[in-house]
Amino acid sequence: MRITLAQPGDLAALLNFREEAAGWLSELGTDQWSRPYPADRLAATIEAGTVFMLRDGAATAGTITLTTEAEEGLWSAEELREPSLFVNKLTVARTHAGQDLGGRLLDWASDRAHRSSLRWLRLDAWTTNTALHRYYLRHGFEHVRTVVGGDAVNGGPRVSGWLAQRPAERAAHGFEDETPSPT
Numbered sequence: 001m002r003i004t005l006a007q008p009g010d011l012a013a014l015l016n017f018r019e020e021a022a023g024w025l026s027e028l029g030t031d032q033w034s035r036p037y038p039a040d041r042l043a044a045t046i047e048a049g050t051v052f053m054l055r056d057g058a059a060t061a062g063t064i065t066l067t068t069e070a071e072e073g074l075w076s077a078e079e080l081r082e083p084s085l086f087v088n089k090l091t092v093a094r095t096h097a098g099q100d101l102g103g104r105l106l107d108w109a110s111d112r113a114h115r116s117s118l119r120w121l122r123l124d125a126w127t128t129n130t131a132l133h134r135y136y137l138r139h140g141f142e143h144v145r146t147v148v149g150g151d152a153v154n155g156g157p158r159v160s161g162w163l164a165q166r167p168a169e170r171a172a173h174g175f176e177d178e179t180p181s182p183t
Helices: 008-027 039-047 101-115 130-138
Strands: 002-005 051-056 059-067 084-092 120-125 142-146 162-167
Touching: 008 039, 008 051, 008 059, 008 084, 039 051, 059 101, 084 101, 101 120, 120 130, 130 142, 130 162
Parallel strands: 084 120
Antiparallel strands: 002 051, 051 059, 059 084, 120 162, 142 162
16 A cells, blocks of 8 residues: 555545444444534645655555644644644545454554654544544554544534644555655
8 A cells, every 4th residue: 555645536435435424423422523524624725735645556445644733722832842743534435344454544644754864753633532532642642631622624613622642653554655754
């Protein structure tokens, strides 16, 4: 499997991933991602070069968005002074579930952060999705705190405030990385 930068033509696939994931999460009893994500915001992240696609031949197996900018109101000023890479919208296609591709994408992101001389790989997870919290803890993240209150980037109240981090470090993810080298 190989990792590439998302292209504008991937927008429909990314929106479908989000919808598929929301349906699956609903079956698990969580309302995570039940609010549609604005297509124009997603297109802007593709244009910014922060969205990465995991390709399995012609199929797209997963996606991850990485940015050095945190969502406002989550991390303290002191924490934001520490060089970090932030994980967003990690999604694995249901056709590729059960292979720990999400964990390997996190390892790839940690390796990318390390190669960028960053200290942390950080994320904010859906506040009420305790199964997701356990998943991230199993993949080396430590819970920092949970932020409640404030507004979500796609409207409405904040729902994604469970903050976690793990040190950026070299990792053997096993993917062929076709992305530009991080700076």
